[in-house]
Amino acid sequence: MFGRKKKKPKGHPDLTPDPDWHPRPVAGRDRAPDPENRMIDLEDVHLAFGDLVVLDGVWLEVDRGETLVVMGGSGQGKSTILKIILGLLEPDDGRVYVCGVNIIHAEQEVLDEVRGEIGMVFQGGALFDSLTVGENLAFRLREEGELEEEEIERLVAEKLTFVDLEPRVSNLMPAELSGGMKKRVSIARAIMGSPNILLYDEPTTGLDPITSETINGLIKKLRDQQNVASIVVTHDIGSALTVGDRFAMLKDGDIIFEGDADEVMETDHKYVRTFIDARVSGA
Amino acid sequence: MATVASITRPVKSSLEAIQDLSLLIGRTVASFFRPPFYWRDVFVQMDAIGVQSLLIVGLTGIFTGMVLALQSAVQLQQFGASMFVGQLVGASVVRELGPVLTALMVAGRVGSGIAAELGSMRVGEQIDALEAMGTDPVKKLVKPRVLAGLVMLPILTIGTDFIAIVGGNLIAWLSLHQDAVTYWNAVWSGLYMSDLFTGLAKPLAFGFIITIMACYRGLNTTGGTEGVGRATTQAVVLSSVLILASDFFLTKLFIEIFGH
Numbered sequence A: 001m002f003g004r005k006k007k008k009p010k011g012h013p014d015l016t017p018d019p020d021w022h023p024r025p026v027a028g029r030d031r032a033p034d035p036e037n038r039m040i041d042l043e044d045v046h047l048a049f050g051d052l053v054v055l056d057g058v059w060l061e062v063d064r065g066e067t068l069v070v071m072g073g074s075g076q077g078k079s080t081i082l083k084i085i086l087g088l089l090e091p092d093d094g095r096v097y098v099c100g101v102n103i104i105h106a107e108q109e110v111l112d113e114v115r116g117e118i119g120m121v122f123q124g125g126a127l128f129d130s131l132t133v134g135e136n137l138a139f140r141l142r143e144e145g146e147l148e149e150e151e152i153e154r155l156v157a158e159k160l161t162f163v164d165l166e167p168r169v170s171n172l173m174p175a176e177l178s179g180g181m182k183k184r185v186s187i188a189r190a191i192m193g194s195p196n197i198l199l200y201d202e203p204t205t206g207l208d209p210i211t212s213e214t215i216n217g218l219i220k221k222l223r224d225q226q227n228v229a230s231i232v233v234t235h236d237i238g239s240a241l242t243v244g245d246r247f248a249m250l251k252d253g254d255i256i257f258e259g260d261a262d263e264v265m266e267t268d269h270k271y272v273r274t275f276i277d278a279r280v281s282g283a
Numbered sequence B: 001m002a003t004v005a006s007i008t009r010p011v012k013s014s015l016e017a018i019q020d021l022s023l024l025i026g027r028t029v030a031s032f033f034r035p036p037f038y039w040r041d042v043f044v045q046m047d048a049i050g051v052q053s054l055l056i057v058g059l060t061g062i063f064t065g066m067v068l069a070l071q072s073a074v075q076l077q078q079f080g081a082s083m084f085v086g087q088l089v090g091a092s093v094v095r096e097l098g099p100v101l102t103a104l105m106v107a108g109r110v111g112s113g114i115a116a117e118l119g120s121m122r123v124g125e126q127i128d129a130l131e132a133m134g135t136d137p138v139k140k141l142v143k144p145r146v147l148a149g150l151v152m153l154p155i156l157t158i159g160t161d162f163i164a165i166v167g168g169n170l171i172a173w174l175s176l177h178q179d180a181v182t183y184w185n186a187v188w189s190g191l192y193m194s195d196l197f198t199g200l201a202k203p204l205a206f207g208f209i210i211t212i213m214a215c216y217r218g219l220n221t222t223g224g225t226e227g228v229g230r231a232t233t234q235a236v237v238l239s240s241v242l243i244l245a246s247d248f249f250l251t252k253l254f255i256e257i258f259g260h
């Protein structure tokens, strides 16, 4: 229906930035922001579920080619932030710009267009149980119905290879996959439409260290080769330091700390220190 | 303040639930007129709702018909009116018991299945994944199930009605030594043309109730695996109560319209 046009050029295809959008410089950098490269901007986002205030004025920005790691304890609203960026949850207040388009109260077609720019790797993989791995990967492209079946098959094979899985995995059902394979399939599915933005919800949680390292490698490879903007939500500090360019700590609805790797390691912010030291010493 | 909030909260949340349900009903009905149509999913659901319910529906029918005939035979014999067994069985089955019992059985079997399936998709973030990939869960998941319910419930009900009447025939023959012609003539004479209409209008309504309630409860599942269990139970209880309540009001309405 409202699928994307053929091969889309890099940049902000089909999406006209909001005239009210004035991207801010990344926190702690004096370089002026480049609207062409700014992929995500959260401005003063508030969200409460009933009486439970989850986000209380969150500001975040991510540029193309960089990975922002959002850290924080469980229930602090990390997944909620990702769902807001996807337009799955609507904040009570604030502005959410994806490729410069404010997705709050956006028309369904605009939202679909924006979602076409985003690949999401859900925490448990969120693969469709009733479909094979191959059908899971092909799902979005078949729904859009703009590519030939042969081209879709080719892309499925290509993305499986990208995440280091053999082509025969394509015929397996999600229930037959190990946790690590599920994550990789989920990443493969997320990159099927060559999105400019990737969101990862706790990509290494529950995985053994070797598999975690593979996943970290994929996240970095996607940033470096495809120049995507990524947000990685995690409380695995090891993984965070491996994949992240910038780090934000979410606590009590607020970003209480933001900085690059050096700033994280050197900070004397008490909460952030506790978080890092507990994890680095292997808790 | 705290006490006021604790009193108003449950009220507010059930009002919100009704609002959410109305919204889902609105979006589902609107989706009937808009592409995409997932015909393959519709057929899969028609199989799940219809074909796979045949056995329980058949059993329900045969025993209902037999017990009805048994009860009415005893009563009618006292007045020497046992030739009216078919009339009694036919009218009660076609007007009330066929539609209601079929719907209750399907609510238990299919309603719980749909709520569990959509509930675990919700909990496993598969619904979010669908939406994130630009697919409307209402069109992809709810519409095929509701359509299949609307088609299959009347068909199943016709099956139940027929088997129940056959069950009655069996008892009429075994305990009253009544021949099939007498019995079926009595069945036929007990029915009005309007029964054909009401006997099919009810299952249409019940098919909608079962599938929409199950989808609603499934899509709104919270609280992990335990939540899926709760959703399943609630879907069955809610739709069963709604089936019985709407049966009353539909019957009342049809009596107003047709006069009997």
Ligand SMILES: Nc1ncnc2c1ncn2[C@@H]1O[C@H](COP(=O)(O)OP(=O)(O)O)[C@@H](O)[C@H]1O
Residues within 6 Å of the ligand: A049, A054, A072, A073, A074, A075, A076, A077, A078, A079, A080, A081
């Ligand atoms: N749909 C919802 N309804 C009510 N509460 C929710 C909902 N989604 C999340 N929450 C609550 O919001 C808080 C933040 O959730 P989440 O973003 O999933 O945390 P996490 O940082 O662990 O990913 C939690 O307390 C959670 O219980």
Ligand SMILES: [Mg+2]
Residues within 6 Å of the ligand: A078, A079, A080, A123, A201
């Ligand atoms: Mg989470």
